[in-house]
Amino acid sequence: MDYAKLYEPGQLNLLFNKRKFFICIAHGVYTSFALFFIPYGAFYNTAGEDGKHIADYQSFAVTVATSLVIVVSVQIALDTSYWTAINRFFILGSIAVYFAILFAMHSDGIFVIFPNHFPFVGNARNSLSQISVWLVILLTTVISVMPVITFRFLKEDLNPTLIDQVRKLQKARRKQKPLQNYMCQVSRRSSRRSAYAFSHQEGFGELITSGKNMTMHNSISWIENLRKKTAETVNSFRSDRTVKL
Amino acid sequence: MAVNYNAKEEADGHPSGVGVPGGAGKSRKPDNTAFKQQRLPAWQPILTAGTVLPAFFIIGLIFIPIGIGIFVTSNNIREYEIDYTGTDSSSPCNKCLNVSWNSTPPCTCTINFTLDQPFETNVFMYYGLSNFYQNHRRYVKSRDDSQLNGDNSSLLNPSKECEPYSTSEGKPIAPCGAIANSMFNDTLELFRIDNETRTPITLNKKGIAWWTDKNVKFRNPSGNTNNLTALFQGTTKPVNWPKPVYMLDSETDNNGFINEDFIVWMRTAALPTFRKLYRLIERKNNLQPTLQAGKYSLDITYNYPVHSFDGRKRMILSTISWMGGKNPFLGIAYITVGSICFFLGVVLLVIHHKYGNRNTSADIPN
Numbered sequence: 001m002d003y004a005k006l007y008e009p010g011q012l013n014l015l016f017n018k019r020k021f022f023i024c025i026a027h028g029v030y031t032s033f034a035l036f037f038i039p040y041g042a043f044y045n046t047a048g049e050d051g052k053h054i055a056d057y058q059s060f061a062v063t064v065a066t067s068l069v070i071v072v073s074v075q076i077a078l079d080t081s082y083w084t085a086i087n088r089f090f091i092l093g094s095i096a097v098y099f100a101i102l103f104a105m106h107s108d109g110i111f112v113i114f115p116n117h118f119p120f121v122g123n124a125r126n127s128l129s130q131i132s133v134w135l136v137i138l139l140t141t142v143i144s145v146m147p148v149i150t151f152r153f154l155k156e157d158l159n160p161t162l163i164d165q166v167r168k169l170q171k172a173r174r175k176q177k178p179l180q181n182y183m184c185q186v187s188r189r190s191s192r193r194s195a196y197a198f199s200h201q202e203g204f205g206e207l208i209t210s211g212k213n214m215t216m217h218n219s220i221s222w223i224e225n226l227r228k229k230t231a232e233t234v235n236s237f238r239s240d241r242t243v244k245l
Numbered sequence: 246m247a248v249n250y251n252a253k254e255e256a257d258g259h260p261s262g263v264g265v266p267g268g269a270g271k272s273r274k275p276d277n278t279a280f281k282q283q284r285l286p287a288w289q290p291i292l293t294a295g296t297v298l299p300a301f302f303i304i305g306l307i308f309i310p311i312g313i314g315i316f317v318t319s320n321n322i323r324e325y326e327i328d329y330t331g332t333d334s335s336s337p338c339n340k341c342l343n344v345s346w347n348s349t350p351p352c353t354c355t356i357n358f359t360l361d362q363p364f365e366t367n368v369f370m371y372y373g374l375s376n377f378y379q380n381h382r383r384y385v386k387s388r389d390d391s392q393l394n395g396d397n398s399s400l401l402n403p404s405k406e407c408e409p410y411s412t413s414e415g416k417p418i419a420p421c422g423a424i425a426n427s428m429f430n431d432t433l434e435l436f437r438i439d440n441e442t443r444t445p446i447t448l449n450k451k452g453i454a455w456w457t458d459k460n461v462k463f464r465n466p467s468g469n470t471n472n473l474t475a476l477f478q479g480t481t482k483p484v485n486w487p488k489p490v491y492m493l494d495s496e497t498d499n500n501g502f503i504n505e506d507f508i509v510w511m512r513t514a515a516l517p518t519f520r521k522l523y524r525l526i527e528r529k530n531n532l533q534p535t536l537q538a539g540k541y542s543l544d545i546t547y548n549y550p551v552h553s554f555d556g557r558k559r560m561i562l563s564t565i566s567w568m569g570g571k572n573p574f575l576g577i578a579y580i581t582v583g584s585i586c587f588f589l590g591v592v593l594l595v596i597h598h599k600y601g602n603r604n605t606s607a608d609i610p611n
Contacts, residue, residue: 038578040516041574041575041578042572042574042575042578043515043516044516044518044572044574045373045516045518045519045520045572046520046569046570046571047369047371047520047522047563047565047569048569048570049565049566049567049568049569050565051367051369051453051522051525051565051570052453052454052455052522053455053509053512053514053521053522054569055514055515055519055520056512056513056515057379057380057385057512057513057514057515058512058513060515060516061515081291082287082289083288084285084286085285085286086285108457108461111394111461111462112461115390115391115394115396116389116390116391119390119462121457121461122455122456122457122461122462125457126455126457130569131567132568132569135311135568135575135579136575139575139578139579139582142304142308142582142586146301146304146582146585146586146589149297149300150589150593153294153297154593154596156291156292157294157596157597157600158600164291167291168291170289171289
């Protein structure tokens with residue numbers, strides 16, 4: 001709740017509207033052209049490093065598919081702004097799983113079982129062991145990702161949005177101060193409470209209107225319940241360090 | 246609210262015994278672990294000038310030398326190409342232009358050429374075709390991989406994908422399909438001309454196909470005889486072939502489905518202009534170049550008609566480097582992309598210095 005104004009871009013539909021959609025489509029078209037025409041130019045009327053076939057239909061497919069997976073993963077990595085271990089696991093894991101499945105589908109074993117369904121036998125080994133294939137993949141990745149980085153950097157430098165400014169600020173602050181101590185927040189909470197938290201509590205209305213006697217033993221149990229409920233709510237806010245009371 | 250509660254109970258964070266009123270036992274509060282409370286250690290990258298600009302410069306500085314290396318390597322590859330379609334009336338092969346696949350006797354022509362520079366390392370002899378769409382969808386599907394893998398039931402019962410090239414004269418075709426039917430069957434021979442004497446150059450026909458293709462993907466049908474003619478009993482040759490598949494070569498390890506020319510042809514090309522490895526010319530010793538400079542002659546047995554679809558045929562002699570055959574595209578592309586990156590880095594640096602780098606902390610409304 002530190003930066004309540006950050007909710008505004010979402011409410012004003014600034015993050016996904018028709019203009020952004022068409023920019024997205026244009027970016028996709030540009031990447032598709034790069035993904036096809038770079039291997040097309042590199043494999044036009046040429047042969048591999050052992051003289052044998054490299055420009056065949058299946059090797060071309062493997063090259064383009066591998067470039068595609070890597071380009072998309074790099075794009076996702078650019079968009080990920082909060083890299084935890086889980087992000088690392090899934091993004092790198094997806095590339096690893098792609099290669100695992102690729103080699104599995106192009107292996108000898110599965111071809112022997114289903115010859116008509118897995119005709120790409122030996123392809124992954126043959127194509128991906130050629131240096132020129134990896135050079136093509138690297139070139140395609142850089143060509144696809146470079147404009148994105150350029151535009152984002154220019155936009156952030158010249159016209160930073162609120163989100164960008166907040167992130168820069170957080171980064172600068174984190175460099176200066178160590179992590180806040182939880183205890184000091186807890187001790188503050190015993191005296192001050194957010195009205196937001198308690199606006200959703202039941203309050204004493206039910207207690208009063210129920211007509212229960214305010215004897216010692218009744219009220220203690222009621223208040224005990226209420227106290228525990230309050231403790232739960234406040235606990236759930238405690239973990240968010242940016243909550244100010 | 247005048248409710249007092251125990252700060253200590255809250256501090257240790259254990260889920261309280263009583264949760265929702267009326268519920269029994271388990272609290273619905275998530276555990277106070279880093280994972281569930283979204284407190285995992287994280288790295289938050291931001292595209293600042295300090296990361297993006299050096300990245301552009303580094304990419305530029307890496308790509309330009311790579312591009313120059315590739316370009317220089319490609320330029321050092323020796324390549325000689327002869328188009329022998331015969332469309333030009335002055336070409337020796339013009340008489341063979343309208344040959345059909347079963348002309349007897351086969352049309353032959355000879356083309357003389359001169360190599361200006363010797364070819365030092367192993368030389369690869371390719372045949373190239375243009376305007377031949379081996380990547381047409383129905384063409385690519387027109388094969389039976391289990392028949393080519395030596396499956397005896399598929400041998401006599403080709404798959405439906407091979408239609409209409411799956412049966413002929415009532416018998417199943419082996420190998421079936423349009424790809425096999427259109428196999429390239431010109432014969433090319435190379436002679437060196439040395440003062441009126443023609444010496445043939447040894448052309449090696451083994452080792453031109455992928456190892457996995459020759460040993461895993463393509464297998465002859467199995468049986469308890471080594472006689473391929475008997476193993477292919479009950480099948481007939483493809484419609485446009487002069488000889489059946491078990492007579493492709495006299496050597497048994499290059500005959501039948503495992504004939505390397507056949508395997509190379511069956512690996513369909515991706516683009517309409519392609520080259521396929523035909524023969525290898527190996528270097529005899531390290532003292533002499535593989536092909537010396539001088540006069541050569543190419544004898545062609547012209548069996549393969551391409552004129553009807555405006556195709557072109559050519560023979561290519563080429564050496565090979567670590568990045569493959571002669572192709573300047575990759576080198577030029579790397580140099581271009583490296584230069585663009587470097588130039589963009591400079592431009593962004595200028596823009597960043599002049600207009601960027603505003604102080605952000607004062608502007609954020611809280």
